Amino acid sequence: MGVARRGKATYETTNVWIRGTGSVVGPNEGSGPLKGQFDRVWPDEQNGQTTWEKAEQAILSEAYDEALRKSETDWSQIDLVVGGDLLDQIVTTNFNGRTHQRPLAGVFSACATFTEGLGVGAMLLGGGGLERVMVSAASHHQTAERQFRFPLELGYQRTPTAAWTATAAGAVVLANERGPLRIEAVTFGRVVDLGGKDPNDMGSAMAPAAYDTIQQHLADTGQSAGDFDAIFTGDLGHFGVEMLIRYAQEKQLDLSEVLDDCGRSLYDADQQDTHNGGSGPGCSASVFAGPLARRLVQGDYRRLLLVATGALFSPTTYQQGESIPCIAHAVAVVREEASR
Amino acid sequence: MTFLWAFLIGGLLCVVAQLVMDWFRMTPGQVLVIFVMAGAILGGLGIYGKLVNFAGAGAAVPLPGFGYTMVEGIGQAVKQKGALGLFTGGLTAASGGIKAAVVFGLVAALIFKPKS
Amino acid sequence: MDSEKARYQQLTQEMMPRRPVLRNAIMAFVVGGLICVVGQCIQWFFMHQGMSAKEASSPTAVVLIGLGALFTGLGWYDRIVKHGGMGGTLPITGFANAMVSPAMEFRTEGLVMGVGARLFTVAGPVLVYGMTAAMVVGAVRWLITGVA
Numbered sequence: 001m002g003v004a005r006r007g008k009a010t011y012e013t014t015n016v017w018i019r020g021t022g023s024v025v026g027p028n029e030g031s032g033p034l035k036g037q038f039d040r041v042w043p044d045e046q047n048g049q050t051t052w053e054k055a056e057q058a059i060l061s062e063a064y065d066e067a068l069r070k071s072e073t074d075w076s077q078i079d080l081v082v083g084g085d086l087l088d089q090i091v092t093t094n095f096n097g098r099t100h101q102r103p104l105a106g107v108f109s110a111c112a113t114f115t116e117g118l119g120v121g122a123m124l125l126g127g128g129g130l131e132r133v134m135v136s137a138a139s140h141h142q143t144a145e146r147q148f149r150f151p152l153e154l155g156y157q158r159t160p161t162a163a164w165t166a167t168a169a170g171a172v173v174l175a176n177e178r179g180p181l182r183i184e185a186v187t188f189g190r191v192v193d194l195g196g197k198d199p200n201d202m203g204s205a206m207a208p209a210a211y212d213t214i215q216q217h218l219a220d221t222g223q224s225a226g227d228f229d230a231i232f233t234g235d236l237g238h239f240g241v242e243m244l245i246r247y248a249q250e251k252q253l254d255l256s257e258v259l260d261d262c263g264r265s266l267y268d269a270d271q272q273d274t275h276n277g278g279s280g281p282g283c284s285a286s287v288f289a290g291p292l293a294r295r296l297v298q299g300d301y302r303r304l305l306l307v308a309t310g311a312l313f314s315p316t317t318y319q320q321g322e323s324i325p326c327i328a329h330a331v332a333v334v335r336e337e338a339s340r
Numbered sequence: 341m342t343f344l345w346a347f348l349i350g351g352l353l354c355v356v357a358q359l360v361m362d363w364f365r366m367t368p369g370q371v372l373v374i375f376v377m378a379g380a381i382l383g384g385l386g387i388y389g390k391l392v393n394f395a396g397a398g399a400a401v402p403l404p405g406f407g408y409t410m411v412e413g414i415g416q417a418v419k420q421k422g423a424l425g426l427f428t429g430g431l432t433a434a435s436g437g438i439k440a441a442v443v444f445g446l447v448a449a450l451i452f453k454p455k456s
Numbered sequence: 457m458d459s460e461k462a463r464y465q466q467l468t469q470e471m472m473p474r475r476p477v478l479r480n481a482i483m484a485f486v487v488g489g490l491i492c493v494v495g496q497c498i499q500w501f502f503m504h505q506g507m508s509a510k511e512a513s514s515p516t517a518v519v520l521i522g523l524g525a526l527f528t529g530l531g532w533y534d535r536i537v538k539h540g541g542m543g544g545t546l547p548i549t550g551f552a553n554a555m556v557s558p559a560m561e562f563r564t565e566g567l568v569m570g571v572g573a574r575l576f577t578v579a580g581p582v583l584v585y586g587m588t589a590a591m592v593v594g595a596v597r598w599l600i601t602g603v604a
Contacts, residue, residue: 051564142454151561152454153528154578155537155544155553156368157480160473195461196468198365204468239473246471247464343496350492350547351485357542358484362477368545369581372554375546376586384593393509397495400513401520402488402546407586409513414594426598430590436514437521437548438583441555442575444525449559449571452529 003126007220010187013126017179020071022063023290026167032267037291039066056092056140063169071173078102082121083136084113092138111235112310113137114285115329119186121174138169139280161201161239163279170285180297187330189213195323203240206309209326211248217330229301234284234308235263237276262287284308296335303334346398353402379404383411409433480541487540491547524552554578
């Protein structure tokens with residue numbers, strides 16, 4: 001057990017394991033290229049709930065259920081819940097606390113909330129005293145649209161760089177007893193703002209933040225990008241990935257071989273009309289808790305760096321003409337072969 | 341013949357609005373505000389009235405027609421009531437459309453639920 | 457840092473996928489034109505009932521707004537605008553869509569602050585600046601020509 005500092009912003013954790021993951025997504029997410037790799041897929045975006053907000057709470061609750069079931073854990077064994085979402089006052093996560101009744105630490109880094117939660121949870125576990133921590137993040141297309149953009153039935157044309165907030169939730173049970181996957185190190189990002197102002201192009205705004213955190217992680221741990229089987233950013237989307245590869249190239253870091261993006265892989269852009277790709281805290285959370293965790297366990301990857309990216313603006317700040325500050329947090333996840 | 345002109349002029353106005361939105365990266369709301377004001381100004385200059393006579397619904401149905409209608413209403417009202425007409429004329433002329441939008445909007449909100 | 461910002465923004469502009477301007481313009485033309493033809497048909501119907509073109513324009517607007525509200529309620533209008541862009545937004549049916557869609561959306565927040573207040577979130581600016589511009593234009597024309 002323990003946490004050791006490496007370099008400027010990275011912490012190596014020992015004996016922090018992922019015991020089980022739960023992922024639940026909406027119909028669009030469940031019928032895209034990652035079809036069949038989530039635990040549950042909702043038949044429609046509302047799934048019998050009376051409001052979109054309740055639907056978001058319900059999808060997170062189901063992700064909790066799946067994570068608990070697969071990790072053979074009962075709520076009473078969870079010492080702390082670390083989670084967040086996109087809605088004001090992180091209501092989705094907080095309202096779920098009414099029912100699960102476990103100690104709750106809400107976190108917020110917009111769409112980077114999931115890796116922030118994983119990082120905080122891993123360090124607390126590594127630090128000792130806790131035995132099991134639930135980490136979660138969720139988002140819902142309809143609730144995010146009404147908070148950040150326009151009413152659903154208002155006609156408007158999306159631009160090619162606009163992101164599609166995913167209806168999705170992911171939850172992970174971390175434990176200090178051996179599980180299939182181990183959290184090796186976490187890097188907390190700093191806020192990077194290179195002046196992007198367009199809320200319909202968050203990919204290019206977030207790419208420099210992703211670069212900053214990735215290079216910090218590599219520098220702090222003395223690794224190169226090739227030491228990972230894959231580096232997954234959160235929701236840069238098609239355009240953001242292009243921008244990140246180009247921007248990193250200028251800084252002498254070649255990411256083109258290993259880089260992929262959760263938001264980009266979630267939808268089929270041609271068939272599903274999702275433009276730049278998926279976004280939202282639930283995007284990276286569900287893609288990790290479903291497909292990526294599966295690939296790690298099955299052996300497609302052994303070492304994965306998950307770098308969720310967040311745009312830290314509000315509707316008020318962009319209407320006031322402020323640029324969009326961005327952040328990214330990185331978590332390195334490895335599969336440990338059974339030692340005996 | 342009016343039908344053809346309605347199609348052409350109405351379509352062209354929409355194309356101009358689309359180009360303004362795409363080139364200047366405006367939001368639809370900004371474009372609508374500009375076009376309703378442009379309709380009022382062109383109406384005051386007597387240009388939009390000619391377009392309406394010529395293209396019928398092609399000029400009346402797009403939003404500049406709304407600005408034009410209000411300017412025309414003000415003209416009528418000022419003739420009858422003087423300065424008070426500046427305040428009453430615009431909404432009197434546009435009242436059908438506005439009230440329809442409010443009533444139908446309210447009814448639709450009570451009947452329908454947003455889907456996607 | 458500022459030069460890095462400027463350089464990055466320039467790079468973004470260079471690499472940004474282009475909007476399909478030509479296709480958008482063609483679609484706006486067709487969709488906007490067709491809606492106006494529908495409007496012309498309705499106006500023609502009212503003129504057939506003995507109204508003048510001018511008298512017929514008000515009931516025409518009412519019918520079009522009713523259709524716009526109905527299509528919005530059925531969930532069709534956002535699809536029309538997705539393809540037709542300003543061709544769907546600029547006609548008065550788009551104005552109806554702008555009023556109905558937020559009212560529907562915020563129905564869950566109650567009848568007063570939900571539906572009542574939100575009817576005007578998108579349409580409000582159009583009314584405010586449309587009314588103001590019309591009044592200013594009317595006043596100027598009155599001052600210059602003596603007839604409003």
